[in-house]
Amino acid sequence: MLLLMLASAAAFPLDSVRRPLIIGHRGASGHRPEHTIESYRLAAEMGADFIEPDLVSTKDGVLIARHENEIGGTTDAADRFPDRKTTKIIDGKLVTGWFTEDFTLAEIRTLRARERLAFRSHAYDGQFQIPTFDEVIVLAQEFGKRLGRPVGIYPETKHPTYFRGIGLPLEERLLASLDAHGWNTRDAPVFIQSFESGNLRDLRTKTRVRLIQLGATAAMFDDAGLKAIASYADGIGAEKSLVVPVGADAATDLVTRAHAAGLLVHVWTLRADKEFLPAVYAGKPEAEFERFRDLGVDGIFTDFPDIGVRALAR
Ligand code: G3P
Ligand code: CA
Numbered sequence: 031m032l033l034l035m036l037a038s039a040a041a042f043p044l045d046s047v048r049r050p051l052i053i054g055h056r057g058a059s060g061h062r063p064e065h066t067i068e069s070y071r072l073a074a075e076m077g078a079d080f081i082e083p084d085l086v087s088t089k090d091g092v093l094i095a096r097h098e099n100e101i102g103g104t105t106d107a108a109d110r111f112p113d114r115k116t117t118k119i120i121d122g123k124l125v126t127g128w129f130t131e132d133f134t135l136a137e138i139r140t141l142r143a144r145e146r147l148a149f150r151s152h153a154y155d156g157q158f159q160i161p162t163f164d165e166v167i168v169l170a171q172e173f174g175k176r177l178g179r180p181v182g183i184y185p186e187t188k189h190p191t192y193f194r195g196i197g198l199p200l201e202e203r204l205l206a207s208l209d210a211h212g213w214n215t216r217d218a219p220v221f222i223q224s225f226e227s228g229n230l231r232d233l234r235t236k237t238r239v240r241l242i243q244l245g246a247t248a249a250m251f252d253d254a255g256l257k258a259i260a261s262y263a264d265g266i267g268a269e270k271s272l273v274v275p276v277g278a279d280a281a282t283d284l285v286t287r288a289h290a291a292g293l294l295v296h297v298w299t300l301r302a303d304k305e306f307l308p309a310v311y312a313g314k315p316e317a318e319f320e321r322f323r324d325l326g327v328d329g330i331f332t333d334f335p336d337i338g339v340r341a342l343a344r
Contacts, residue, residue: 208220
């Protein structure tokens, strides 16, 4: 693990974590509708080191937690605002649905979350609100005090170029929220992640918070790519098959090469559902966590932080 080798690690309040960080992906989204306070709270209670809000903007410029700006699939927006349905081009793709940038925060407050995946429990559909980023920070800080250990946040900017293009940029408000809560510092338990590199490069000039470059292709993380990423980011967030290819016996050398470039390696996303768990783990999701731990990754995104914490405590 590279985490403890960072030059500034002494000030990092998570430096007592002697295993890969467990990152509650959209909270404990295997158990509750994703990106709700109830999902984040459960992740913290289960032992997650970080909770992960994906961030998009409302019409009035408030950052809220949703995986994408189209919210028809994860809320009851279609029932409450049927006339708000529209079609847009988002990052080059035609998308039809209901979009956060067409709703004020007051309107978003009237919505209730729904489970995205048909094969997961829908017992909590219609119960939980959509949280703002500020509310997620407050929750993490309160849980940190209550549990006597850091509970960090791992915000991801979603569609950052698109949002800047429509006059609702994410990054300045993200940093303003971190500032307001005292977490825009190098030793705060915060990672900012993005699939885009332009906004991370710009953020590097504006904050010392740790930055993670997400990627899902091997080309992005070849040696030249890693060298370039190391000039502005602290680590990579890699789709897990870039480390353990599906159906292959051997792992790749990505962890070794990224560490050699001075980069942390976090992988996404470990899920226990039979619909997601690779066959090689024979129905034992704990085995997947152990596999990535043994390969030396520094952090693991998971929808099931309970299973991750339990597996890595062994
Ligand atoms: O942010 C890491 C991982 O969550 C990226 O995938 O699509 O779930 O945001 P996504
Ligand atoms: Ca994410």
